[in-house]
Amino acid sequence: MGYFYAVFMSFFELESFGPHEQRCLKHSSRFVDNLPLSRMTSVWQALSHLISQWMDVQGILIFLIVLLLVKHLCDVCSKNMPPGPFPLPFIGNILNLGFKDPLGSFQRIAERYGGVCTIYFGDKPLILLTGMKTFKEAFVEQADIFTDRPNFPLNDKLSKGKGLIMSNGHMWRQQRRFALSTLKYFGVGKKTLENSILQECRFLCDTVHTERGLPFNPHHLLTNAVANIISGLVFGHRFEYGDHKFHLMQQYIDDILQLPLSNCGRLYNQFPKLMSLLPGQHQTAFSSMSKLQPFMHEEINKHKEERDPSNPRDYIDCYLDEIEKCKDNAAEFTEENLIQCVVDLFSAGTETTSNTLRWAVLYMAKYPEVQEKVQSEIDQVIGQTRQPLMDDRTNLPYTYAVIHEIQRFANIATFTPPRVANKDTTVAGCLIPKGVIVMPMLKTIQLDKNEYRTPYEFNPAHFLDENSKFVKKEHFIPFSIGKRMCPGEQLARMELFLFFTCLMQHFTFLPLEGQTLSLKGTVSVTSGPKPFQICAVPR
Known part of the structure; x- marks a missing residue:
């Protein structure tokens, strides 16, 4: 090191350095004085060569980086996408979204760039749709253009394009039509199903009574009650609340639903081959899906043995009949598709309603004045002995308004499942290219300050007029709108x-x-409150 130090220092006047530097230079110079001139010349030549090579490499790297940025800028501009934050090469807008609060980041981007805006995941654009006007223009006025789902690697791995939620084209239309007609046949929207729900209400209230007003977590009880309604429609029977198999099935579905909006889910969609080799939340979800299959096979096999084609008991019975009818035609009705449809019905029919009820219990404890008014109205109209009926809704305007405000304020579905346009089109004057993923964001509609006086406050008056009568809001669309709105509304x-x-x-x-009590939610396909303890005091 003394050689190099001496060579470089010899280019400067000794007096320009401090005492410490002067001592170092003199010490190093002793080595130089004893070197032959030819040796010093070779050292300097070697240094010069290294420096020139480094400058050449550095110049080439700078040139390539500039070239890459120019090409990236040209690519982004040439796509003529809706406005949005400028994406970086390779990583897109990942830094704009962050990892701690991606949902909040989506909302901030939408507020800044408008109802139709673009963000990039890697080099792939994604278009955010927000606001009621853009929703209606896209999903009602152009419903046939926006019926398809994108082909995410994650969805291909989990559902293989089958089922009700992520399927497309003729298969989706067939499965949806069949599901709607079957659910209607077994009482959805009719008095027969109302009786089944009231029976489950008794089971739920009896179980809550056993807590004797002591602290408990209501999560599993509410999930069990709601899951039993869809179980009756799909499997033809309910489960006991302590059934281990029942709890495992719920846990597996919960693992699957947590994945799409998680960091692991986002990374898997970007780098599926790499992520397949790495551990993480995605591997847990894939394992849960494989463990869920035997549960479904067991139920289907039981139905095969016991069913009477002339007297179907539930959705599985009807589907098995349809398989028999269509076995010589295109394979849209198969056991593989049946399994995925059952998973979709069970998960969608459980998760949304149970999460909403958990928020309801939390809000009632958080806002005791609201809870007191609800109870007072129920006592006056129904009393404390007769069970409520759907016909009571018109006589319980405040209670009905509170339920709607719970759905609005909790906003359990920040996004509806993504779409793609099947041809180039425009929404709000912005180009939506064919095949580009479209993410409909419900949250901005539920928090629209032009529609709700205090959008960021829990306020049942949002759904009441000046005479305290219930008011139906056109902007209230927790189940989305259009041809792919929730079939279980x-x-x-x-x-x-x-x-x-x-x-x-x-x-x-x-x-x-x-x-x-915290009002922070979990990150999943639907957002529920974080685990909490509560006391249910019998009245």
């Missing part, structure tokens, strides 16, 4: 009203002493 509305009213009729929900 009627069922969910019935469940929410009857379960909520029964719980309010029998219990007062209180926070633990000294506890401050």
